[in-house]
Amino acid sequence: MVGSSVDHSHRPGRIAFIPPRYGPDVVGGAEAVVAETAHGLAARGWQVDVLTTCAADHYTWANHYPAGETMDDEITLRRFPTVVNSPARDRDRIGGMILAGQDVPIQDQQLWMNDGLRVPELWHYVLDNSHRYRAIVVAPYMFWTSFCCGQIDPIKTIVMPCLHDEETAYLDLFQPLINGAAGIWFLSGPEEALAKRIFHLPLRTEVVGAGIEVPPAYDPQQFRADFRIDGQFVFFAGRREWGKGWTELLDAFAFAVSQGVDLKLVTAGVGDPTIPTHLTDRVIDIGFITDGQRNDAMAAATAYVQPSAMESFSRTVMEAWLAGTPVIANADSDVVSWHVERSEAGLTYRTPTELVECLRFVASQPEVAKKLAVSGRPYVLDNYEPTTVLDKMEASLLEWTKPVSVAGADSTEIPV
Amino acid sequence: MRVLMVTPYAPYRDGIAAYAVQEVRRRRAAGEDLEVLSPFPSAAHHHIRLGGVAGMAKLAAMAGRYDRLVIQFFPEMIFGRTRTGAERLAIWTALAGITKLVPTELRIHEVQYQPMREHASERRAAHRVFDQAAEITVHTAQERQELADAAGLSPMRIKLLDHGTNFAAHSRMDQAEARSLLGLPPDDKVLLCIGFLQAHKGFDRAIQAFLRLDPDGASLHVVGDVRVYHPELEAHARTLAMLAELSPKVHLHRRFVGDAEFDTWLQAADTVVLPYREIWSSGVVERAKLFETPVIAAAVGGIADQSSSITLIKNDGELMAAMARAVGAEAALVSEAEWTEGSSDYMSIQAEIRRRARTDDRPLEADPSPVQDRLADLEVLPMPHPISLKPWINQTKSLIGRATNWQIHPLVVNANESTTALRDAITLLEARVAALEDRREPPQS
Incomplete structure (x- = not known):
């Protein structure tokens, strides 16, 4: 356990992180933040699962890694195959309208979201197992994985939106994901300010930042x-x-x-x-x-x-x-x-x-x-030394989410 | 056992999709090997573009791979793209093939009775499907009887399934927390209309009743958005917005509401008001039951069967009285002055009684005013579709349509916009006149 004053006994339950991609070949700021956080919390004694796709490339979403369960240090990594089997004509057409700032009806926004990458096996895994997790963390906001999985069990979902001031952020489509979440982790003050302008934010939000590992030396x-x-x-x-x-x-x-x-x-x-x-x-x-x-x-x-x-x-x-x-x-x-x-x-x-x-x-x-x-x-x-950032994340996890009972964690029954 | 559920599905925001997700969750948790097929790409495992003959044929070809089918049945998904009776018959026939091949559960959310009543061929075809189904479920006794009558089935073949069987809360909080989250005054009496903005939901009736009551310390919140973009739905949403502008106590929150926010509103409200003009059964009623939030609802469809604790209303007068009780404004319904000698003719006295009661006995579907009556003749124009039993005529008309639509479409849009704008204006004017009449001082004798 690294640099935390929180007793291990106060960390019951698993945390699921759901990034669209994960792995050594993946380049992306949000993906890097998720990986750092997942490893950081695992090192502090949390049980951490990463639920993600088999893709490495965010252009093709081709299945690059094998599906299934492996371990990444202390993290349980579960990969699910991507499905990209629709012609993406709607996504291209509606995407053009969105980028042009046009008023896009909600049914077209839904078509746009679903006419591209989809991961039904991941979605159903979360549907079947969300009761086993104390918290589900999705990031970044605009990918199908976050949008869909983040609304399965909003009562325990923390969104790390990684929000930019871009046309897609203003789509009505994303209002339920952000507004309905149990809490929001922002990476910076301006990101929080932007979100306040666009969304009706939940009560629980925190500017946590992102932990940056300090290299021991440079050459x-x-x-x-x-x-x-x-x-x-x-x-x-x-x-x-x-x-x-x-x-x-x-x-x-x-x-x-x-x-x-x-x-x-x-x-x-x-x-x-x-x-x-x-x-x-x-x-x-x-x-x-x-x-x-x-x-x-x-x-x-x-x-x-x-x-x-x-x-x-x-x-x-x-x-x-x-x-x-x-x-x-x-x-x-x-x-x-x-x-x-x-x-x-x-x-x-x-x-x-x-x-x-x-x-x-x-x-x-x-x-x-x-x-x-x-x-x-x-x-x-x-501001961004990993311990500082993880302390903030841990504090909010403990405050915003409730531990699942041991029975709930082991059970296949859905608590109602 | 491999099970396939055919249904609209998450992440689409749709009542049946939400219903289906909850059933999928329960059945998979119970150990069923259940996959989902949806008419659009979604979180479902498979998708086939349903609504036409080709889609249903693909489903029929796929059905044999499963041991059991569950179809969340509603007309738009099954018949949405058909234009001829022949196509409908072909779809019923494909469905009959499916129900014969694979044990099939039909969850009936809606059925179009009219074609079954008017065409013996459709009735026979539908009967065959329903007769072969392994299980047919509806949510209310009234739906069961209507379906049995229309399709010539024994009611015993149709099972009643509690609408809320699979429902679970998406958020849990107390009323104060919910109100704080939504920015609502902590001490107001909060009335809530929530759901997609559609004329048949009757939210305009609730606003009009509230405007006439004008209670202190209370507010009415209409929450939701149109389900899809359509000129008629947009026009109705605009009408609601204009009605809401007549009082600072009425608020239209026109936005796309997620499951968690939906439940937060239900927990924040003192009373949910659902003056539906028509409905089969209500998911909102079931969700309100999860939080024990009182409901005022129109006695239409199978609503009365959904809960014994609903305050059922049959007309505008009962709606206003129920809303008055909910906000402690019964006084607003009581005449404000003693009767004095004045007009003695029946018409005047009757008019004064209604004025004092601030109500009348209009049924929920009120008689239109003469102006509204004339406007009702101005239907929203659809783009013309070729409808013929002879395919070559359809193809020819389609070609002509493609060649001329670029000119006709703007005219149709313009005509529809003009009509809806006129309707909006008249509706608004009538509401203002009614409000003014209600607030007018009683005549001095």
């Missing part, structure tokens, strides 16, 4: 040697896709290069980075890397760039600050702006031109930029 030189990178570079790690601001970053970086800014852009993660041929010597894709390599890259970088406006927490920003590296972030993300304003350990940009100027600044004034980052590490340690 930036090893990273440079391993990937043959010299000179100054800015770093971006994550999903290289339009929705995460990758294309805007690439455009602005190309413009900065054309303006004589002497930097490289190193990027890691999933998705196709589609680097233009004239930038192949300046943009370096190192693909999928280990957590250790990512930490070393953070330490080696002149700055970390977070171009996504759709962030509910932004773990990578925290990892950069832990490594003593300043952050350049998209100001359209209320959450990252909130972190930057509170920590004063980075810069935000509102336009591509401002991004170019940020890049020019870190390229020409790297030492000043490094000093800017000094307050970042204490900010992370004070």
Whole structure:
């Protein structure tokens, strides 16, 4: 049991975490938060199950991992096969209407939700077994797994919405999931403020944040040697896709290069980075890397760039600050702006031109930029050290949920 | 034993889907190897687009893989996309094949009696299906008798199944907590109309009665949204919104309500008001029973069979009196002044009695005013569908329709919007006039 004052005897009952994907090949902030939390609570003595799909890729939802039960350290991991057997014509059509901000009738919202990934075996597992769990934690809000499984037993469901200010968040469809939950875990203050604007929140909500493991050491030189990178570079790690601001970053970086800014852009993660041929010597894709390599890259970088406006927490920003590296972030993300304003350990940009100027600044004034980052590490340690976050989660679990009786946990009877 | 349940299903928000989920949960917990098939992609294991002949044929082909079928039977799912009597007969025939092949439980939620009464062929076909079914269930004695009469069955073949058999609470809290959660005043008498906003639910009747009572320290909350987008449903929702605007004590919470919030409202309310114009049986009544929340409901369909503790009302007058009792506003029903000498003719006295009582003996389906009567002739126009027994005529008409719909559709939408806007305006005006008349000082003698 790690760093908790809660006696083990006060943690009866199982906790189920339901992320859409789970595993070492999975890249995603919400999925990472769920994995950290599940492992953290298991290490403190909670019985933890992760109920998830067999998928690793959130584009195809193809079944990648075998279905069935395995152990992941102390966690019982149960995987269920995905079903993607509808033509997705409705999902594409209605999805277009949603993104365009059109008024979409509720029956179309329901079609949109169901005309894509579905996991009937998972849903029925939760239906059959929810009485055995003290709490069911679903995240993030917009996936079928959360939307559907989160409404089976709302009285014991905690939603970790990982909410962004995006069109889908405003759909009536999600009101019952959020409004009817036993409680909500938010990752940041701005996320909670956004949710208050959109939903009629339950009484029980808590800004818990996300726990960030502190690496014992960094080896930036090893990273440079391993990937043959010299000179100054800015770093971006994550999903290289339009929705995460990758294309805007690439455009602005190309413009900065054309303006004589002497930097490289190193990027890691999933998705196709589609680097233009004239930038192949300046943009370096190192693909999928280990957590250790990512930490070393953070330490080696002149700055970390977070171009996504759709962030509910932004773990990578925290990892950069832990490594003593300043952050350049998209100001359209209320959450990252909130972190930057509170920590004063980075810069935000509102336009591509401002991004170019940020890049020019870190390229020409790297030492000043490094000093800017000094307050970042204490900010992370004070707010997002795993023990602090897990303490908040445990406190709310104990307050919001009731232990299931031993008979209930072992029984197949549904308590009425 | 492998069991297949055919039903609308979660995560769709639908009364029958919610009912089915609870039955699935109970049966699987009891050890049944039960899978679900729904007419749309959902949490069900399988889906087939039902409502037409092809869908039913696919179901028939699949049914043989199971030892038992359970069909949550209602017309929209079974016949929703048919246009001809021949198609309906084909579906009944496929169903007969299914019920012969596999023991089938038919959970009857609704049946269209009219085709059975008007066409002997449909009656024979339906009778065959019902006669072969392993089990037929309905929720109320009245439904049992009506179904038996329409399909030519012995009532003994039809089993009564308590509507609430599989129901369990989605949230448990006391009234104060529920009110705090919903932002309701802790000390008000709270009346609640909850469910999909549809004219047959009669929530407009509850609002009109409440407006006339205008009780102190009480509020009426209408909670829900339209089930699907349709001009008629939208028009009704707008009418409810306009009626609600007539009093700060009436609140329309037009939103999509989840199971937990639904139950929270039932726990927050002092009384649930369900002045249905028509209904088979009510899931709301069953959920209210879970929390012992008193119910005022119209004595229509099988409601009376659902609970002996419901306050049943037969007309607007009884509705208003029951609501008055529920909020402690009986005084509002009592004449405010002594009778004095005045008009002595029958019409005047009768009018004064009704005015003082603030009620009348109109049945729930009130006579329309002359203006409403004329408006009733302006039906909401559907887009024309080809209906013919000769397939080539249907195909030709369909082709013509496809070629011209881009021009006709906007005109139909515009005409329907104009009609509903006119209806809204008249309904609102009449409600305002009624309210003004009720509040008018008695004539000085």
